[in-house]
Amino acid sequence: MRLPDEVASGPFSLERGRAAGLGPGRLRGADLTRPFHGVRLAASVDPDLRVRCRAYGERMRPCEAFTHLTAAALHGLPVPSRGDGLIDVGACEPHGIPRARGVRGHRLRPDLISVVELDGLRVVSPVDAWCQLAAELTERQLVVLGDALVRRRHAPATLEQLRAATRRMAGRRGSRKLVRALAKVRARTDSPAETELRLDLIDAGLPEPEVNVAIHDAHGRQIAIADLVYPEWRVIVEYDGEHHRLERRQYGRDVDRLDDLAHAGWRVIRFNATHVGRRRSDRIERVRDALAAAGWTASAAR
Structure with a gap:
């Protein structure tokens, strides 16, 4: 049948x-x-994850919600995929921790979370998921996730909401790591790759670039919104995603844009997915050379 x-x-x-x-x-x-x-x-x-969550949703108690990595993934945030295939489900106190094959259960404090409905599923808010993950993600992963929460387009949260959530987490597991991560979170980013590049530049001892800055020519016309910018030294660092290579119209715009930036006196260093390992280190040295040529010194930065 x-x-x-x-x-x-x-x-x-x-x-x-x-x-x-x-x-x-x-x-x-x-x-x-x-x-x-x-x-x-x-x-x-x-x-897949969404189907498994919908399956559990068929039996989910009113006191339960999806949490942690599962919640972050359902919200479309950049988190590592689970290797064990489990889904995170929490139950608000005083109800018992969810227990089922394929589920990692958690106990939730109602005063520390807010639950939203997402495609018919009960899920903790994106900010709550960020806080919950402080105990299991690295500091860098929390920065990447935090940047995604306050990104330039369709941001799920604001920096003030992250600050408030961090204050609520004080004294709980992972709270100090969350505070350190928050200090490195920057609003208006466009992608996890852009965040990773910004952190790599800082880890290499370079000054922190500004994020997604509007660049104008001598006549005041905006010619670009650049990913990572050193205005004082007129150096731009760009991360080119796949669409820069695959979309013909985008490729054409990039050619014009680079010419406009060069004409306006900006030095542009571009990165893409092929710049890993030694190639990435060499490219970062190119950024260092460009800054030094424009007058930056490491001793002045210190």
């Missing part, structure tokens, strides 16, 4: 399956998987 359309494309509870006309035998069919107790999923459906 073919699955009815209303349950064929995603997970469904036994109750919904019976309401769709599936009998006990059909619900035990070999073409159905059992992601969680009381939940079925067509074997042909890829059980």
Whole structure:
């Protein structure tokens, strides 16, 4: 028997399956998987993170929400993927910690979190997920995640919201690391790669560049919004994503833009995904040379 359309494309509870006309035998069919107790999923459906969360959502208690790495990923934030395939689910006190195969359970304090609905799923807010991850991510990963929260376009949060959340976390596990990360978070970034590049420049002993600065020519016309900028020395550091290479229109704009910047007296050093390891170090030295040629000295920076 073919699955009815209303349950064929995603997970469904036994109750919904019976309401769709599936009998006990059909619900035990070999073409159905059992992601969680009381939940079925067509074997042909890829059980990616969102599908697994929707499956758990079929049995989720009102006191529960998705948390930590799972919440951050559902919000589309740049976090490392889980190697164990588990999903993070928390329950607000005084309810018991969620326990199920495929779930990493957590206890939540209602006064420390806010829960939002995302595509029908109960998920802690993006800022709460950032705070929860302070205990398991590195400081650099928290900076990358923090930058994504206050990014230039469609920012899920503000710096003040991050500051307030950090204050609420005082004394809890990972709170000191979160404070250190917050000090390095910058608003108006465009990508995790841009953040990583900014941190690499600083770690190499170079001054911190400004983020996404509007550049104007001698007539006041805006000619670019540059990724990482050293205005004092008229040096720009750019990270080119794949679209700079693959999109013909973008490539054409880049050619004109680089010419305009050079004409206005700016030195531009470009990075892309191929600049890793030794090639990245050599490229950072190119930035150092450009700054030094424009009058920057390491002793002055100290």
